[in-house]
Amino acid sequence: MTTSVTRNRENTRTRLLEAAAQVFAEVGLDGATVEAVCERAGFTRGAFYSNFESKDELFLTLAGSVADVRVRAVRARVEELAATGALADGCDPLVLVQQVMDAGGDDRLDVMLMSEIRLRALRDEQFGAGYLAQEREMVAGIAQIITDIVAAGHLAVRLPAETAARMLMVIWEGMAVRGAMAGQDAAQLRHAGTAELGNFVQLLLEQ
Numbered sequence: 001m002t003t004s005v006t007r008n009r010e011n012t013r014t015r016l017l018e019a020a021a022q023v024f025a026e027v028g029l030d031g032a033t034v035e036a037v038c039e040r041a042g043f044t045r046g047a048f049y050s051n052f053e054s055k056d057e058l059f060l061t062l063a064g065s066v067a068d069v070r071v072r073a074v075r076a077r078v079e080e081l082a083a084t085g086a087l088a089d090g091c092d093p094l095v096l097v098q099q100v101m102d103a104g105g106d107d108r109l110d111v112m113l114m115s116e117i118r119l120r121a122l123r124d125e126q127f128g129a130g131y132l133a134q135e136r137e138m139v140a141g142i143a144q145i146i147t148d149i150v151a152a153g154h155l156a157v158r159l160p161a162e163t164a165a166r167m168l169m170v171i172w173e174g175m176a177v178r179g180a181m182a183g184q185d186a187a188q189l190r191h192a193g194t195a196e197l198g199n200f201v202q203l204l205l206e207q
Contacts, residue, residue, distance in 0.1 A: 013051050015041045017062050025109050029059060029116040056120075056127050063117045064134050066110050071141040077103035078145055087154035093205065094198035101191050108189065111180040114173070139165045156206040164204055171196050 019041035023032040034055050038048050052058045077100050081087055086099065121128035142165035149155055157164055175193025184192060 009051070012043065012047060013061075016043065016048060016051060016058065017065060020058055020062050021109070021113075024059075024062075024113060024116075029113075029120060032059075034058075056124075056130070059113075059117060059120075060127075060130050060134060063114060063131070064137070066113065067134065067138040068141075071138060071145070073103040074100060074142070075145050078149065082149070082152065082154055087149065091155075093201040094195065097194050097198040097201055098191065101194055101197075107186040108180050108184075111176050111189065115177060115180075135169075139169060142169060157204050158206055159204060167200065168197065171200055 016037060020032060020037045023036045023040055027036070032055070034045060034048055037055075037058070038045055048058075052061070078087075081096070081099055086096070117131060121131040139162060143161040146157065146161040146164055150157060150161070159167075171193055175196055176189055179189050179192030
């Protein structure tokens with residue numbers, strides 16, 4: 001496959017994902033038909049099915065991109081904090097979490113998308129298997145960040161990296177959902193659960 005063909009395929013997938021996000025924002029997961037996504041993106045059904053097997057695959061991919069953005073933002077912020085010495089012994093966990101959350105986070109649309117994806121996963125075993133595989137990738141990404149912090153000698157933690165990563169993710173996502181339910185805007189959602197995450201990080205760190 002030539003470079004130009006690969007680039008065109010990537011551009012098509014990107015436009016379909018962007019269109020899916022827009023249609024989802026308007027009508028939700030169930031209402032976001034393949035036809036509606038194709039129309040919004042300006043492609044035929046043939047173009048859609050040459051990139052995705054189904055609407056389920058499209059939205060799992062979209063959810064995966066949301067998760068990837070989360071992890072990349074956290075990694076970049078943690079690397080920045082490490083370079084400035086902010087991860088030294090005795091750092092305030094609440095301040096640390098606040099600084100990490102400043103890197104970005106969910107907006108209301110992301111929270112709604114992930115919530116509907118999980119509901120779909122509960123109803124469909126095959127879809128659920130795909131979602132869980134995707135979630136494992138996200139946990140692995142967070143765990144690698146924790147492992148790198150420990151290996152660099154910045155901090156020591158009481159739990160295995162994967163266990164800590166999964167618990168951090170559960171707290172983060174749970175509080176984001178509750179923040180969205182309470183009508184928080186994007187800026188507020190970035191810090192949803194900051195206190196809870198700070199308390200957990202304090203328990204996580206070896207004294």
